[in-house]
Amino acid sequence: MSTTSIFLFLFSSLFIFLTTHSKSIPHITSPYLSPATISANYDAMVKNFKIFIYKPNPPFTFDSPVQSLFYTTLLDSDLATNNTDEAHLFFVPFPPDLTTRSVARLIRTIRSEFPYWNRTLGADHFYLSCAGIGYESDRNLVELKKNSIQISCFPTPDGKFIPHKDITLPSLASSHAPTSNASRFLGYVRSNWVKESTLVNELRTNPEFLVESEPSTPRIYAERLSSSKFCLFEYGGGDISGIAEALRFGCVPVVIADRPIQDLPFMDVLRWQEMALFVGKSGGAKKLKRLLVRACWERHDQMRGLGMAAGHHLAWNAPPQSFDAFHTLIYQLWLRRHTIRYVRRESA
Structure with a gap:
């Protein structure tokens, strides 16, 4: 076989390989899992979503920039409401260095002083903890961990994240724009x-x-x-x-x-x-x-x-923009606004 014939054979084989495999890969144009419904759901969220925020005593600040940005943006947004009758979810803020015993005491106080926790055992509540909350035997911590929505930093330590319930924060990104799109x-x-x-x-x-x-x-x-x-x-x-x-x-x-x-x-x-x-x-x-x-x-x-x-x-923006990191995280909370009660995990 001549060199030209060998070249044509190899070229044809490569062409067939690429063509065959390219047809097996579906052409997807949207980055969304539900492209047909996301716009309507997002518009409904912007129009209707309300969150009641428990007032921390004493006031505190988060030690993570992305947590602080989320918290301050939520406080300043139209989502926050003092009318608990119109609230879809309830936010329980607490300091990042609070011990598990103190967190349990906080939930016990919320349970006794407010009527909202006991209605769903905390399933319409959420909290912000960069490292996440682990499994504890205290009833208040069990309900917080198993029922409430946890917002943590990505990645969350092993064993401190429940899929389909919990949410992670994207990290703060660089503001520098790339100067070249050529792949070297x-x-x-x-x-x-x-x-x-x-x-x-x-x-x-x-x-x-x-x-x-x-x-x-x-x-x-x-x-x-x-x-x-x-x-x-x-x-x-x-x-x-x-x-x-x-x-x-x-x-x-x-x-x-x-x-x-x-x-x-x-x-x-x-x-x-x-x-x-x-x-x-x-x-x-x-x-x-x-x-x-x-x-x-x-x-x-x-x-x-x-x-x-x-x-x-x-991308995090200050002030926030439509469907940026802050609003996409809020959108995930909106999708979880229907209360779900989780069964307590049995000990091994």
């Missing part, structure tokens, strides 16, 4: 994103990957996000808080984890499975690169487009 690297690994040293060492010698040894400035960070096709994160080991920022800047997140992730921000609103890759820890750099190259052929552009379309939902 297949993958980007920031110094604190992946702790698995063997994988990082293998990627460091590959010129298709940008492995950052030291933290970069916000502007350089934005440029590296926008010039990379994929951004690598390790769930449970590295710092995964930058995943929302990667989406906003057009770098498709690759999350390395050996178990399903259930506490991603806005999981009941956004199509995370269509905007990010989730891969296991086994296989090393060769397997990872093979998966990324295949994803480039099959659906990288679609994933990047969906991620950037969802980006404004993950």
Whole structure:
């Protein structure tokens, strides 16, 4: 067989492979799980949603900037009401350093001084705790943990998040805009994103990957996000808080984890499975690169487009804007406004 024939055969085989696989990937244009209903539901929320906020005594401030921003924005919003008859949900604020015993005492006080908790055993209440609340034997903490909506920081420590009930806060993102949209690297690994040293060492010698040894400035960070096709994160080991920022800047997140992730921000609103890759820890750099190259052929552009379309939902603004991180979080609360009582977890 001549060289030309071999070339044509290989080209035809590659064309058939790409064509066949591209047809197997559905063309998705919306980043939403329910694109047909989200607009109407959001409009109803803006028009009707009301939240009663218990007054903390004494007043306090949150130690996390994203928690503080959410709290102050809620206090200043039209959502807050002093009319408990029109309230859909009740917010229980307490200091981040409050002991579990003190939290239990707070719920006991709310139970005895107000009639609202006992109507649903706290299922129409929510609270803000960056680290989350664990399982305790005290009745007040059990009802708080099992019935009330927890808003925590992402990622939440293992065992302190209940899927389909609890919510996580997207991290505060960089305000720097990217200066280039040209992809120069297949993958980007920031110094604190992946702790698995063997994988990082293998990627460091590959010129298709940008492995950052030291933290970069916000502007350089934005440029590296926008010039990379994929951004690598390790769930449970590295710092995964930058995943929302990667989406906003057009770098498709690759999350390395050996178990399903259930506490991603806005999981009941956004199509995370269509905007990010989730891969296991086994296989090393060769397997990872093979998966990324295949994803480039099959659906990288679609994933990047969906991620950037969802980006404004993950951005915090002051003052808040329509459907930004604050309003998307409030929208998740709106979806949970129908009270649900959870059965107490039986001890092993």
